């Protein structure tokens with residue numbers, strides 16, 4: 112991360128993440144105008160593709176004025192909300208770099224923070240990657256057993272249902288099928304899909320398997336491929 116330039120030498124300076132010597136990360140300003148211009152260019156170059164614009168707000172419940180101002184200034188097709196960090200003293204720590212807490216404790220803390228996000232009135236339509244904490248579950252040691260966290264997942268899903276928002280099935284890592292089944296059982300109405308690709312070649316990765324899972328749980332596609340799926 113500190114040496115991102117070595118990986119992407121063509122990245123302009125204003126895109127580089129600044130990592131201060133004390134370990135605090137200072138992201139650059141979000142270049143929304145540049146992003147939307149890029150979307151427009153892609154739409155004109157590939158008219159047969161349906162390209163939605165979107166933004167993923169990380170912890171918008173901690174940053175309401177900035178998040179609200181961003182959404183007021185731009186008209187995104189999709190707005191996702193998510194949690195990537197947990198409070199840590201005066202700062203916050205990105206979850207995948209927290210190595211000094213047992214994974215089960217970290218997952219419960221994560222789902223607790225996701226509950227705070229979902230119960231907030233932050234403006235977003237889709238909860239992204241409810242299973243983000245599983246990305247750092249250690250390969251050695253006790254395996255992850257989703258049933259051990261059923262109540263925590265159900266609590267978040269119940270609040271998500273009450274908020275009227277959608278559950279994203281993120282295919283970066285396979286979402287345990289039980290979570291989608293619990294979403295249906297609790298009356299969850301809407302599902303969206305995200306491949307969290309970060310690289311063009313990975314867009315849509317895992318969608319076939321994810322769609323089969325979501326369909327098996329009782330949800331159905333909408334009238335067009337880019338619609339949400341519904342029960």
Ligand SMILES: [Fe+2]
Nearest residue numbers: 167193239240
């Ligand atoms: Fe994310």
